[in-house]
Amino acid sequence: MWPFIILALVASFGLGAWLGAPYLPILASDRRQLLALANLKPGQTIIDLGSGDGRLLFAAAKQGIRGIGYEINPLLVIISRIVCWRYRTLVTIHLANFWQIKLPPADAIYVFLIARYMPKLEQKLRRDITQPTLVVSYVFALPESKPIRQNATSAVYQFPAQLPKSR
Numbered sequence: 001m002w003p004f005i006i007l008a009l010v011a012s013f014g015l016g017a018w019l020g021a022p023y024l025p026i027l028a029s030d031r032r033q034l035l036a037l038a039n040l041k042p043g044q045t046i047i048d049l050g051s052g053d054g055r056l057l058f059a060a061a062k063q064g065i066r067g068i069g070y071e072i073n074p075l076l077v078i079i080s081r082i083v084c085w086r087y088r089t090l091v092t093i094h095l096a097n098f099w100q101i102k103l104p105p106a107d108a109i110y111v112f113l114i115a116r117y118m119p120k121l122e123q124k125l126r127r128d129i130t131q132p133t134l135v136v137s138y139v140f141a142l143p144e145s146k147p148i149r150q151n152a153t154s155a156v157y158q159f160p161a162q163l164p165k166s167r
């Protein structure tokens with residue numbers, strides 16, 4: 001029984017690391033600053049691509065912001081649904097590979113991936129986003145896009161209108 005459980009855990013966490021980023025939650029202080037930078041209002045919607053344990057969605061929901069999470073690790077989906085249970089009318093978390101979904105309309109999309117996947121993500125955002133949407137990236141920048149505002153750890157981009165980065 002134990003070997004099976006350990007194998008399932010390794011596979012779940014390994015899949016996330018392989019397909020986007022390993023599980024590593026955003027720091028609490030950075031979370032507050034990132035939400036302030038995004039400047040969303042109650043009733044607006046944020047998507048978390050790779051929503052981990054749901055902390056960002058929980059913090060957003062505390063401000064009345066609706067949240068949609070996509071997470072590939074089933075254990076983290078269960079944990080994040082428990083974490084966000086209090087705000088279950090505002091937060092929905094899907095067990096899904098976000099590369100394989102068409103992004104629904106939202107006011108903002110939040111990502112915390114790794115550098116290797118940022119070019120692929122940027123292509124997906126360009127394909128999928130048709131309405132004005134903020135993209136908020138933690139730690140790693142989108143390579144071809146120019147942020148409209150940023151702080152020490154995060155950058156906010158406006159999609160679909162993008163200015164080429166000056167080189």
Ligand SMILES: C[S@@+](CC[C@H](N)C(=O)[O-])C[C@H]1O[C@@H](n2cnc3c(N)ncnc32)[C@H](O)[C@@H]1O
Pocket residue numbers: 015016017019020021022023024025026048049050051052053054055056070071072073076096097098099111112113
């Ligand atoms: C660095 S963690 C960020 C967690 C959370 N967004 C936060 O900021 O606290 C990245 C998360 O993305 C998930 N992930 C990676 N690739 C994914 C994919 N293709 N589809 C869905 N989730 C993915 C991982 O399982 C992990 O939980």
